[in-house]
Amino acid sequence: MNPQESLELGLAQVAAAIADGSRARMLSALMDGRAWTATELSTVADVATSTASSHLARLQQQGLTGCVQQGKHRYYRIASPEVALVVEQLMGLAAQGPGPLQSKTPARLRFARTCYDHLAGELGVRLHDALLAQGWLDAGGHGLTPEGEQHFSRLGIDCVPSGRRHFACPCLDWSERRMHLGGQLGARLLTHLLDKGALVRVLEGRELTLTTGGQRLLQRQFGIPA
Template sequence: MNFVKPEYDSQPDDSLEKSMSLVASAISDPSRVSILCALMDGRAWTATELSAVAGIAASTTSGHLARLLSNGLVICLTQGRHRYYSLASHHIAGLLENLMGVAMNAHTSPAPSTPLHLRYARTCYDHLAGEVAVKIYTFMLQEKWLESDGTALTPAGKSHFQNMGAVLNPHSRRKSCCPCLDWSQRRFHLGGDAGSALLTLLLQKGWITRTQGYREVNVTESGRIAINRLFSMNLT
């Protein structure tokens, strides 16, 4: 397996302002936004799959992917004759999530236009987002699983994660945990390594299932019971 490394459009002596404008320009096309949103589920997609979700021709998709790759927004993994695309990092996912929040706030109508199933539960790259995730985060703060600013697990929080079976990475280069602004709920859900560990646990236990090709996740009946028990919730 080989990664295709991005070759940035900007030259080393370019100003920060120009570099920022190039990234913003790469995101500005609706088709490229559709591609990036699809990749927000944290999985790798083929160009054919991305062309279908964006509703554009394969040849057009190739051009869009080249633009995203050159600006460091996606990476490409080659495996044999196949190429798979994914977001370049969780930082890019955070950028997109924040941009979604800004876009939602730009609307004059206060009524949320996000589909109900996505507002309820979805993936945000490698962690859980939506109403369920926001309620879990609120519970963790109230029960002091998290430090007051949400940037670290408390000793009690680490113990609860261990008891649940959520495996934390002690050598992770990313933050152990962090508050991630949920663009549909306008409140925080759990990000960082702890958020990733929680999503992995929920999937492994079969408490949530993914909808193929979408960010939506479904809470199973056993998951509803387990989440209600673990986080003192009342999912119906």
């Protein structure tokens, strides 16, 4: 088998792994950035736990999910930010309605949601735009300016890159058709907003709720109007 044939076969296998309805529901649930057990994912997919385990083995075989052992329990999550980006874009295509720039995504999910481990939706786009307007994010969106580093450090947000993942990168928001902030910095910003109580996760799913205190915090720390 030549390299091109191998690539085509691999693409078909990944697509087939995602194409199953139960596995697609599992991937969608895992896009909230949290780790789930097979039992929890079986409930989401409405299948038996043993069946869920088989589906997860298929997803793991294709490099779409990873597994973490914690004591007696096994937790599953999206394998990497790169996989999350692909899944997010596929979900964007699926959410498109028949008309141009129309979406079937519920309004609350369009306003604020997790995109794996960073903030997406209208609020994520507004935050990205505010960082550029304040001169804290460089024009390409790939790093902080010196002023941005000073500001983020004052907020207690780590500005030191680590690992191989991009420190900061623009990520196309499929519901807004504009950029929000991804990479390590995007993840650290979401953690900051969650820790401060500015955003609250819903019990299940990717939706985030902006609190009244969060509106004030976003205005005070990032210059985003309430």
